[in-house]
Amino acid sequence: MKVIIVGGVAGGASCAARLRRLDEQAEILMVERGPYVSYANCGLPYHVGGVIEHESSLLVANERVFREQFGVDCRTGCEVVAIAAADRTVDLRDVATGAVTTEAYERLVLSPGAASIRPPLPGIDLPGIFQVRTVPDAHEIREWIERGTSFLAGMERYSGFQTVRPTRRAVVVGGGFIGLEMAENLVHRGFEVTVVEMADQVLAPLDREYGRLVEDFLGLHGVRVVVGDGVAGFEQSDDDSLVVSTQSGSSYPADLVILALGVRPDTTLAKAAGVEIGELGGIRVDEHMRTSDPDIFAVGDAVEVRDFVTGEWSLMALAGPANRQGRIAADVIAGRDSRFRGTQGTAIVGLFGSAVAWTGVNEKTLGRLGDTDYEKVYLYPNSHAGYYPGAKPIAMKVLFRTSDGRLLGAQAAGEDGVDKRISHIALAIQLGATVYDLEEAELCYSPPFGSAKDPVNFAGMVGAGVLRGDMPVSHWGTDDGAFLLDVREKPELAVEQLPGAVNIPLGQLRSRLDELPRDREIHVVCRSGQRAYYATRILLQRGFDAKDRSGGMLSHAILAAT
Numbered sequence: 001m002k003v004i005i006v007g008g009v010a011g012g013a014s015c016a017a018r019l020r021r022l023d024e025q026a027e028i029l030m031v032e033r034g035p036y037v038s039y040a041n042c043g044l045p046y047h048v049g050g051v052i053e054h055e056s057s058l059l060v061a062n063e064r065v066f067r068e069q070f071g072v073d074c075r076t077g078c079e080v081v082a083i084a085a086a087d088r089t090v091d092l093r094d095v096a097t098g099a100v101t102t103e104a105y106e107r108l109v110l111s112p113g114a115a116s117i118r119p120p121l122p123g124i125d126l127p128g129i130f131q132v133r134t135v136p137d138a139h140e141i142r143e144w145i146e147r148g149t150s151f152l153a154g155m156e157r158y159s160g161f162q163t164v165r166p167t168r169r170a171v172v173v174g175g176g177f178i179g180l181e182m183a184e185n186l187v188h189r190g191f192e193v194t195v196v197e198m199a200d201q202v203l204a205p206l207d208r209e210y211g212r213l214v215e216d217f218l219g220l221h222g223v224r225v226v227v228g229d230g231v232a233g234f235e236q237s238d239d240d241s242l243v244v245s246t247q248s249g250s251s252y253p254a255d256l257v258i259l260a261l262g263v264r265p266d267t268t269l270a271k272a273a274g275v276e277i278g279e280l281g282g283i284r285v286d287e288h289m290r291t292s293d294p295d296i297f298a299v300g301d302a303v304e305v306r307d308f309v310t311g312e313w314s315l316m317a318l319a320g321p322a323n324r325q326g327r328i329a330a331d332v333i334a335g336r337d338s339r340f341r342g343t344q345g346t347a348i349v350g351l352f353g354s355a356v357a358w359t360g361v362n363e364k365t366l367g368r369l370g371d372t373d374y375e376k377v378y379l380y381p382n383s384h385a386g387y388y389p390g391a392k393p394i395a396m397k398v399l400f401r402t403s404d405g406r407l408l409g410a411q412a413a414g415e416d417g418v419d420k421r422i423s424h425i426a427l428a429i430q431l432g433a434t435v436y437d438l439e440e441a442e443l444c445y446s447p448p449f450g451s452a453k454d455p456v457n458f459a460g461m462v463g464a465g466v467l468r469g470d471m472p473v474s475h476w477g478t479d480d481g482a483f484l485l486d487v488r489e490k491p492e493l494a495v496e497q498l499p500g501a502v503n504i505p506l507g508q509l510r511s512r513l514d515e516l517p518r519d520r521e522i523h524v525v526c527r528s529g530q531r532a533y534y535a536t537r538i539l540l541q542r543g544f545d546a547k548d549r550s551g552g553m554l555s556h557a558i559l560a561a562t
């Protein structure tokens with residue numbers, strides 16, 4: 001069987017390698033337009049920042065490895081320019097010479113990725129404005145940083161005080177994960193960085209309060225974040241630096257601009273081949289990664305797949321799904337019945353030693369879908385046992401079905417242990433698990449790594465407590481005439497007051513019950529929700545109508561900023 005694979009990076013390279021492992025006889029041709037195959041585009045921001053110093057570290061495998069180890073006819077600098085689906089042939093163009101040849105296939109796999117969104121804004125092609133998609137892109141940015149504008153050019157030839165460079169300014173357009181990774185790496189490179197994001201928050205997959213948390217955190221690290229303002233255009237100043245102007249009329253000087261406005265599935269070839277394109281603009285595939293043409297498969301950023309939680313079609317430009325889909329396409333071509341389960345959009349961004357991660361659905365999406373069968377809990381457990389040095393709180397939000405406890409999504413931020421908690425919950429979601437399952441999850445523990453009640457168990461216990469009625473919750477912004485009871489200690493109030501609340505420290509609660517109303521809901525507040533839970537249990541058992549204010553004052557702080 002002859003299989004042609006278009007695109008030699010995440011999806012394409014995974015498909016080629018897997019197919020060879022399953023079928024020694026298949027004739028596999030993998031064509032890649034660019035100079036490299038199987039490179040780590042996820043590492044590009046870190047290469048720009050100098051964390052990954054050598055370009056060669058980004059090259060996971062090369063043409064020779066594919067030829068020699070996998071017996072794959074691997075051609076770089078080679079582009080598929082046309083598909084004749086009826087004849088089952090593709091036209092290949094040699095990028096260097098322009099020569100076009102025709103190759104026949106029995107199965108074709110499209111993994112062309114996505115194109116960076118590049119709106120036709122005035123000045124967008126000016127020197128100093130870059131996108132970050134490929135190794136050559138990163139190379140150009142590094143060269144620009146090292147060469148600088150004409151004002152900076154040649155500075156490295158001087159010594160002593162003359163090497164003190166003026167402040168360099170960068171504007172990152174777009175507050176998605178690539179934009180924010182670039183922002184951090186440019187700070188490491190000594191830039192003053194401004195992120196300009198048109199939406200009203202950075203990192204769209206997060207709920208707004210978590211977006212604000214990230215924006216504040218970036219601010220602490222010197223990154224200026226401007227949200228709710230789109231870029232209107234770019235101009236060049238007399239000294240060759242740039243000025244980025246926005247729709248609100250603001251302008252930001254810059255020596256370097258990074259465009260990180262998101263991506264759009266590359267469907268040029270798929271459209272030419274006549275395969276179905278979905279309503280979101282991606283190639284429509286079934287769970288076997290087969291397009292509407294049974295001989296053509298498609299994987300990766302170019303395809304539209306089902307959201308595992310909502311069942312809606314979605315576009316998900318992430319490396320994990322692309323790799324898995326490449327394997328699945330290879331399995332199916334080799335005769336196996338492999339299926340893609342759908343995507344949950346599980347992702348993580350590292351920022352200045354901390355991380356924010358998410359999986360599954362967020363509250364914004366549930367709102368958009370009009371789905372009200374859910375509850376949420378906020379919690380702030382330690383990353384590992386509090387008595388072992390270095391424990392850091394993790395801010396977690398977990399969403400689950402009110403009707404049956406099924407997990408829907410989670411978001412977390414913190415300095416330590418965020419990745420494994422969201423990864424655990426991601427797998428739980430994929431397996432259809434509930435908050436009751438999280439309660440029972442047996443996870444590895446010793447003091448440096450976790451707690452006997454891991455944050456994941458804790459999330460399950462809190463969620464299950466809510467559903468069992470042991471711990472009814474209320475949320476900020478939904479007071480509705482409730483009596484606010486603050487059970488924190490007096491010194492805590494000196495730090496942060498809660499206007500309108502009556503303070504009875506937890507330790508005094510049992511002896512002061514006569515101060516509480518029996519004809520109103522009592523919403524109990526503490527710092528994180530834990531003491532409020534203890535108080536809620538006391539009150540419920542004494543016949544009061546009490547609810548724990550989820551996440552306490554810690555949630556108040558982040559929600560107040562939204």
Ligand code: FAD
Pocket residue numbers: 006007008009010011012031032033034041042043044045078079080081111112113114132133134178266269299300301302316317318319320322
């Ligand atoms: P790609 O890996 O983009 O490969 C497509 C290839 O097809 C390209 O090399 C292109 O040149 C080639 N091609 C296109 N058309 C043709 C043609 N006609 N002929 C020949 N070749 C063609 N994901 C994560 O999960 N985590 C991360 O941390 C992360 N970080 C990222 C950082 C950056 C800077 C970028 C750009 C992406 C990042 N991603 C990350 C996303 C991830 O890299 C992509 O989701 C993944 O690479 C998609 O795989 P793909 O095979 O669909 O496309």
